[in-house]
Structure formats: C-alpha cells, structure tokens
Amino acid sequence: MAPDFGLITVSSEGSNSFSNPALGGSNTVFAMGDETCLVGRDDGNVYMVTESDFKLLLRIDSHVVKIVLGKNCAWALNEEGSITWFDYQGNFGTVGRVEEVNDIQSHGDILVALGAFGGLYMIRKNKVIQSSEPDKDRVESIGPIEFRGSGVLVAFRRSLGGLSDIHPENRVECWDIDRGLIHISEVDHAVTCMKSTSQGIYLGGASGRLTFLAEGGEENRKFFVDSQEIKQIHVFNNTLIIGSWFHIYGVESGEISWKFEMDGIATNFSDTPDKRVLAACRDPQSDKISIYSFDPNGVTRDDNHENYDVIVTEEHESQDLEIEGRFEHEPGEKSAILSEMNEEVVSIELEEEKIDLLVELSTAAKKINLPPVAEAGDDMTIKSDEDGVAVVVLDGASSYDPDGRISKWEWIDANERVVGKTASIRVKIGVGTHPFRLRVTDDKGSSAEAMITVRVT
DSSP states (O other): OOOOOEOOOOOOTSSOOOGGGGGGGGTTEEOOSSSSSEEEEEEEEEEEEEESEEEEEEEEEOOOOEEOOSSSEEEEETTOEEEEETTSOOEEOOOOSSSOEEEEEEEEEEEEETTTTTEEEEEEEEEEEEEEETTEEEEEEEEEEOTTSSSEEEEEEEEESSSSOOSSEEEEEEETTTTEEEEEEEEEOOEOOOOEEESSEEEETSEEEEEETTSSSOOOEEOOOOOSSSEEEEETTTTTEEEEEEEEEETTTTTTEEEESSSSSSEEEEOOSSOOEEEEOOTTTTEEEEEEEOOOSSOOOOOOOOOEEEEEEEEEOOOOOOTTTTTOOOGGGGGGHHHHOOSOOOOOOHHHHHHHHHHHHHHHTOOOOOOEEEBOOOOOEEEOOOEEEHHHEEEEETOBBBOOOOEEEEETTSSSSSSEEEOOOOEESSEEEHHHHHEEEETOEEEEEEEEEEOOO
C-alpha cells in the first residue's frame, strides 16, 4: 500500500488574478519571491508585476530565457548566453569576463553562472569575484550546483577528455565565495541532482545511484534507488524522497520503504504546513503539469516485482548487421590517434628514427581496443490492451563496434535478471514503468551499456 497520496486540481475560480496581453506568450519566463514577481519575454523586456499593475524594468537585446532573484535585485539570462544584472530602481549592467552561459542560480546577493564550456563563475551585481575555467586542452561540463546553509557552493564537474589526467573524471568541488576553492572530492558516477543537509550532501546519479558525501568530502553512504536517472531529491524528517522517471520513492536507512507512480516526471518537491509534501510533475509528451499531495510517513509496500514475461526472441547475427550510417574503419585506419596526428600526408623520405617512431606508434595503436557503442532505442509510452498488458519490441540492433564486432548481447531488467541474449527481443509487460538495460560486449571483451524505459498506461 502506498503513502496517502492525492492529486490536487488547481483552479483560478474565486482567486485574484491580473492579466495583460503584453505579458503573455509561449516563451514567457517568471521569477517569483515573497513580494516580487518578474516576467521576462521573448522580445527582451522584463516587467515587474503587482496585483493590479505592471511596469517595464529592463530591455535587453534578445529573448529572456531565465530570471533569478537576489537581494533587492535580479539577473536575466538571454538566449545568447549573456547575463544582465538589474535592480528595481532602474540600475543595470552586463556581466563581463564570462564565456557563453548555459544556466544561472542565485543565493542571496551572489549569482553563480555555469558556462557552456565548463566554466564556473561567482558574481556580485555585475562583477565576477571568483572564476574557474577548464585548461585549454580539456573538455569539461559543469553542474548541477547547490548552496549549503553556510553559503558554501557545491558544484559537480566532469572531465570529458584532455591531454592531462590531473583531475578526476567525476568530481565535486566546494567553493567559498570570497576565499575560493576549498576542496575536491572524486565520485564514481555522473551527478544529475543534489540536495544539501546539515550533515553533508546527497548526490543523485544518471543510473539511479545515490551517494552521500559527509561534510568535508568523505563518501560514506551509497545505494541504488532505480536504474533510471534521479531527477529530484527532497528531505522530509528522516525520509529521503527521490524523483526518478515517473516514480517517487521513499528511502529510509538506505532502503526503499515505499514507491508511487505519477503521470509525469517530478520537477519540484515542497513541504506544507500540515506535514505533507507537494510533488509537481510534468508529462514529457503532453507537457501537462500535475501536483500531488502525500504523507511521506504512510504505510509501506513491496513494489519490487516487475509484471512482464519474455515471449519471443528475434535472432540477429550481430556481425552480419548492415546498419545505415554505421561508422567503420578500413584496415589502414584503425587508430583514431594516428588519424588525428596526421593532418596531411606528405610523400617524403623519412629519417630512420622517424620511421622507427611511427612503427612504434602504429604497433601501440593496434593494441588499443575501442569499446562498442550500445543503442537501446528511445524511451516509449504505449497503451495496454483490454487485459492490461502490451507487447513491446526491445531493439538494440543499432549497436555496433567501431573496430571489431559485437559478440554478446544482454537485456537486463530492473531486478538485474538477464531476460534476452539477442539484439532484439519481444516482451509482454503490464501497466507500469519498466526500465531495461542493454549490455553489449565486443570480440575483445570490452562492453558498453544503454538504457530504455517503457511505460505502459
């Protein structure tokens, strides 16, 4: 039995409302505080809205994509990745010395900007006070971020490649706004969301991993919630509330105590005065928003059983697949390293030591095994028949190996059971959300995985 859940229907009847065509439009963005409501439009105008009126505060050059509030001020991000600071008395200024910005987040009088190329910037008004950009030989991504109660900024950073290995691939950085970088902690998975507590911070991962870093960076708790990306983390007393795909989970002492399926993906959690939690979710297909109210201390249930059967296996010989657009190496082009080194081929007589060097590099390159690429297909939402079941084809035939062939296929369910060993299988599943993982292994032993989720309504 699930916790005491209820669906809330929001209606504007009987409430005070104010509308004006100047504030409308499908690309309008909002920022709301206790006493402030700002509206940004695709024409670059930013308005302050009250119960009975609105006034123009700022006009910038392009579409406003996000507004965040500060102390008696705000920042606007436009579609070109530029940031403008402004207050409510008509003062404003463009933030300089930053790369193209993907996202912004505020904390008091501080703005944090996440660069499109991995840069991290801490800003007061329109002045950068701390910045951290990747080395020129590295490709990095930045985010998510979270402010702790003490004001310390926690940011996840991922190295996507480079010539040096001085930084871990996945790492969490802690920053003091005035003093700079405090410390770095390495983690073993990519981070998709964060939630700070008084003891440390929870990190949600792309494959359902949940890691707790104690204050000071020590990793002392780790467990799996689901095989899907964790979207949201919320703390209610001693219960962790996790939003993953179309589900909400209650986690206590590292164990899942309850699970509830919604009609959308969780986007926000919020506590209510009567000790309940509101969960806002968005359907990715219809864009419909629903709000659920529930008691996290409800009765627990066991919801670990997946209702499906494998009914037919469609055999594929992976080495004989003809995939349109497949990338293959010709015999002399096996090494991507050598291809990148040789920008142009010039017919010259090489010195003996240069020939030896090329032979050595070529021999080393032949020993490199490029891993396969797993393709499980796009997530699906389908309707069940009158018996409440549906037959679905899981097709991984687009998977390939760039320098060999795939020798092994495995379809794995949420309970870590192998349910198929060919490129494509058909499964009969019941109403609910069903994650499957495709693992492919090449003829030299390297493997790769991909996820697909099937939702049956």
